[in-house]
Amino acid sequence: MAKAAAKTNAASPSVERRPALAGRAVSAAGVKVEILPPAERISLRAPQASLAALSKALGVTLPAKPKTSATKGGRTALWLGPDEWLIIDEAGKDPLADCAKVSALHSAVGISHRNVAISVTGPAAAVTVNAGCPQDLSLDAFPVGAASRTILGKSEIVLMRTAADAFRVECWRSLSDYVFTLLSEAASDAAN
Amino acid sequence: MLLIRCPYCEEERPELEFRNAGEAHIARSANIAAESDDDFEKFFFIRANPKGVIYERWRHIHGCARFFNAVRDTVTDKFVMTYKAGEPKPEKLPGASK
Ligand SMILES: [Zn+2]
Numbered sequence: 001m002a003k004a005a006a007k008t009n010a011a012s013p014s015v016e017r018r019p020a021l022a023g024r025a026v027s028a029a030g031v032k033v034e035i036l037p038p039a040e041r042i043s044l045r046a047p048q049a050s051l052a053a054l055s056k057a058l059g060v061t062l063p064a065k066p067k068t069s070a071t072k073g074g075r076t077a078l079w080l081g082p083d084e085w086l087i088i089d090e091a092g093k094d095p096l097a098d099c100a101k102v103s104a105l106h107s108a109v110g111i112s113h114r115n116v117a118i119s120v121t122g123p124a125a126a127v128t129v130n131a132g133c134p135q136d137l138s139l140d141a142f143p144v145g146a147a148s149r150t151i152l153g154k155s156e157i158v159l160m161r162t163a164a165d166a167f168r169v170e171c172w173r174s175l176s177d178y179v180f181t182l183l184s185e186a187a188s189d190a191a192n
Numbered sequence: 193m194l195l196i197r198c199p200y201c202e203e204e205r206p207e208l209e210f211r212n213a214g215e216a217h218i219a220r221s222a223n224i225a226a227e228s229d230d231d232f233e234k235f236f237f238i239r240a241n242p243k244g245v246i247y248e249r250w251r252h253i254h255g256c257a258r259f260f261n262a263v264r265d266t267v268t269d270k271f272v273m274t275y276k277a278g279e280p281k282p283e284k285l286p287g288a289s290k
Contacts, residue, residue: 013278066200066203066256071258080256081256081258082200149254149255149256150209151208151254
């Protein structure tokens with residue numbers, strides 16, 4: 001039974017992964033904008049009492065402080081709100097399956113295919129993101145590991161600083177062309 | 193750009209992340225069907241719209257997505273203070289003379 005289910009899963013065209021904008025990249029002086037490989041993602045909502053059990057199941061401690069994230073073993077938990085997290089798994093393991101084992105009250109929704117991730121790297125990365133994002137991205141206000149839902153131009157994004165000169169921009173798939181183009185234009189401007 | 197302090201994010205964030213959500217501290221009747229037409233009109237349509245200090249609901253929609261309350265001056269557009277949803281209307285405002 002389980003074998004048959006696994007087979008159906010792999011063969012079914014409805015779950016075949018077709019990444020949006022895969023392979024697109026733009027380089028400018030001081031900054032590179034590129035589409036990141038697909039990842040597993042969930043939107044997690046949970047009350048305080050469930051956090052310990054969920055952290056244990058996910059293998060990463062859900063951060064409790066605003067604008068922070070935690071990473072362990074290729075899996076990152078980003079604080080989005082007082083009871084809301086975005087979990088990104090880049091190691092190919094499904095966080096949804098891990099949460100399914102938890103009986104404590106929570107809501108986990110698979111959004112792996114909903115988002116597209118774009119990396120912005122280089123000395124002009126912050127300037128490039130700031131072209132459309134109004135947040136203070138100085139290292140004091142937005143240090144390495146900081147993460148936040150915010151806006152970029154007309155699109156809502158989730159922004160995370162992965163290194164002093166590197167950002168991960170998560171946006172909805174349908175807006176990814178707009179976000180990528182805006183960042184590309186900003187990258188050329190940032191060079192001037 | 194205005195900076196608005198979100199009581200849940202515990203910091204000032206740019207106004208573009210926020211959305212106004214109308215006057216605060218308007219309690220819906222527990223028995224709305226029993227309300228008279230006049231009372232319902234007051235609850236549903238009538239707003240204070242003061243020139244000066246106003247108590248409003250705001251939502252950090254492109255941030256933590258939480259609703260909270262804010263005290264704002266409609267003349268200067270200055271935010272006097274913000275506080276979490278469900279907290280009582282502040283009796284004393286910071287910087288107020290009385
Ligand atoms: Zn907030």
